[in-house]
Amino acid sequence: MAFIEEKLQTKVYGEYDVVVVGSGPAGCGAAITAAREGLKTLIIERFNCLGGMWTTGFMNPFFDSVTKLGLVKELREELDSRSQWGGFQNISFNYEYMKRILEEKAVEAGVEILYNTTFCNTICEDKTVKGVICQNIEGRFAVLAKTVFDCSGDGAVAADAGCPFEIGEDGDWKECQAMTLMFLVGNIPEKYREVGLKLKEKIVSIYEKAGKDLPFDNPYLIPVPNSHFGVIQFTHVYEQNPLSAKELTEANIELRRQIIEGFELLREYDEEFKDLDLITSASILGVRESRRIIGDYTITEDDIFGGRKFEDAVARVRFNADLHTKSNKGQHVYKVVPYQVPLRAMLPKGYNGIIVAGRCISGERRPMASYRVTGNCCQMAENAAKALAKATRENIDIRDVKFTFDLIQK
Numbered sequence: 001m002a003f004i005e006e007k008l009q010t011k012v013y014g015e016y017d018v019v020v021v022g023s024g025p026a027g028c029g030a031a032i033t034a035a036r037e038g039l040k041t042l043i044i045e046r047f048n049c050l051g052g053m054w055t056t057g058f059m060n061p062f063f064d065s066v067t068k069l070g071l072v073k074e075l076r077e078e079l080d081s082r083s084q085w086g087g088f089q090n091i092s093f094n095y096e097y098m099k100r101i102l103e104e105k106a107v108e109a110g111v112e113i114l115y116n117t118t119f120c121n122t123i124c125e126d127k128t129v130k131g132v133i134c135q136n137i138e139g140r141f142a143v144l145a146k147t148v149f150d151c152s153g154d155g156a157v158a159a160d161a162g163c164p165f166e167i168g169e170d171g172d173w174k175e176c177q178a179m180t181l182m183f184l185v186g187n188i189p190e191k192y193r194e195v196g197l198k199l200k201e202k203i204v205s206i207y208e209k210a211g212k213d214l215p216f217d218n219p220y221l222i223p224v225p226n227s228h229f230g231v232i233q234f235t236h237v238y239e240q241n242p243l244s245a246k247e248l249t250e251a252n253i254e255l256r257r258q259i260i261e262g263f264e265l266l267r268e269y270d271e272e273f274k275d276l277d278l279i280t281s282a283s284i285l286g287v288r289e290s291r292r293i294i295g296d297y298t299i300t301e302d303d304i305f306g307g308r309k310f311e312d313a314v315a316r317v318r319f320n321a322d323l324h325t326k327s328n329k330g331q332h333v334y335k336v337v338p339y340q341v342p343l344r345a346m347l348p349k350g351y352n353g354i355i356v357a358g359r360c361i362s363g364e365r366r367p368m369a370s371y372r373v374t375g376n377c378c379q380m381a382e383n384a385a386k387a388l389a390k391a392t393r394e395n396i397d398i399r400d401v402k403f404t405f406d407l408i409q410k
C-alpha cells in the first residue's frame with residue numbers, strides 16, 4: 001500500500017470527564033448515566049439520532065429488557081406511557097419515540113450531543129487513552145477526556161489505541177455471524193398488527209415455488225405497536241468482512257437486492273400480503289459480530305452455561321446464545337443459565353482511560369451471541385458509568401472500585 005504524509009494541526013474542541021463514542025444502547029446507557037452522576041459528558045454519533053441499532057437500525061424487539069431495572073426500566077415505562085410499547089412479544093417499540101425519549105433523557109441529564117460526527121482516531125499515550133479525534137462539518141478536531149467509552153459496536157476506539165482483539169472463530173472473520181439489513185413495511189394485514197408473524201413456513205414455500213435461493217429460513221415480521229407498519233428481519237449475507245469498507249458496501253448492495261426480491265415475492269405469492277407496502281431500509285447495516293476487545297476478564301462458555309456470578313457484576317443476562325451462522329442459513333440457539341457480566345470484561349487489558357461497552361466487550365463467541373442484545377448492552381454501560389463515577393468521587397482507579405452498591409437485579 002502507498003502512503004502520503006499529511007501535516008496536521010488539530011484544534012481541541014473541549015475537555016470532558018467522559019467522551020462516549022457511539023450512541024447505541026451501550027452509548028446511551030453510558031452517557032446518560034455518566035451525566036446524571038455529575039460527570040461532564042460528550043457523546044458523538046455518526047448519524048443524526050441516538051439509539052444505534054434500536055433506532056437507525058430498525059431493530060425490534062427489545063430483548064433482555066423485562067426484568068431489568070435502571071435505564072432499561074425507565075425506557076420501557078416511558079414508551080408504555082406514550083402507548084409506544086408492547087406489540088411483538090410484548091417488548092417492541094416505536095423507533096421515532098425511542099429516538100425522542102433517549103434525546104429527552106440525555107438533554108435532561110446534561111449530556112452534550114454531537115451528531116453527524118465521526119470518530120477517526122484515538123489519542124493514546126503509553127497505553128492510556130486521553131481522547132479522540134473526530135470529523136464533522138467543522139472539520140477535524142480533538143476531544144480530550146479522562147475516560148473514553150468505546151460504544152462503537154466495533155471496538156473502533158480500542159482497536160485504534162492498539163488494544164488486542166479477537167474476531168470470528170480463532171481470528172477467522174468468515175465465521176462471524178450473518179449481517180442483516182432491516183426494512184420497514186406498511187399496510188400489514190390487521191391480524192398480524194399486534195402479534196407479528198414467524199414467516200418461516202410462508203417464505204420457505206414461496207422461495208421454493210419461485211425457484212430462488214433463500215437467504216435465511218427463519219424470518220419474522222415484527223410490527224411496531226399501535227401502527228400499521230413494522231419491520232421484516234429476513235435478509236442475510238455471510239462471509240463478509242465486518243472490518244472492510246469494501247465488503248460492508250458489497251453487503252449493503254446484496255442485502256438491498258434481497259429486500260426487493262423478498263418483498264416482491266411475498267406480495268406476488270401470498271394473498272395475505274398482496275397489499276403490503278415497502279417503506280424503506282435501515283440507514284445502518286446490521287452487523288451482529290465484529291471485534292471482541294480482550295479485557296482483564298474474558299466471558300467464557302462455562303460462565304454462560306454455568307450461570308456464573310461476579311463480584312463486579314454490571315449486567316445480568318438471560319438471553320440465550322443466538323448465532324446466525326452460515327452453516328444452516330438459520331439460527332443456532334444455545335440455552336444459557338442466567339449469568340452476569342463483570343466490569344473487568346469491559347476494561348481492555350493493559351490499557352487505562354478506556355471502557356468498552358456493548359457487543360464489543362471481552363467474551364468468547366457464544367457468550368457474545370447472548371449478551372449482545374440491547375437490554376444487556378444498555379445495562380452494562382449504565383452500571384460501568386456508575387462504577388466510573390464512584391471511582392472519580394473516591395479518586396481511585398476504576399479497577400479498584402469496591403462494589404458495595406447493588407448495581408443490578410440479582
Ligand SMILES: Cc1cc2nc3c(=O)[nH]c(=O)nc-3n(C[C@H](O)[C@H](O)[C@H](O)COP(=O)(O)OP(=O)(O)OC[C@H]3O[C@@H](n4cnc5c(N)ncnc54)[C@H](O)[C@@H]3O)c2cc1C
Nearest residue numbers: 022024025026046052053060061063119153286358359374
Ligand atoms: C440485524 C440485527 C438484529 C438484531 N435484533 C435484535 C433484537 O431483536 N433485539 C435485541 O435486543 N438485539 C438485537 N440485535 C443485537 C443488538 O442490536 C446489538 O448487539 C446492539 O445494538 C449492540 O449495541 P451497541 O451499543 O454495542 O452497538 P450499536 O447499537 O451498533 O451502536 C453503535 C453506535 O455507534 C455508532 N458508531 C459506530 N462507529 C462510529 C464512528 N466511527 N463514529 C461515530 N459513531 C459511530 C453507530 O452509528 C451506532 O449508533 C440485533 C442485531 C442485528 C445486527
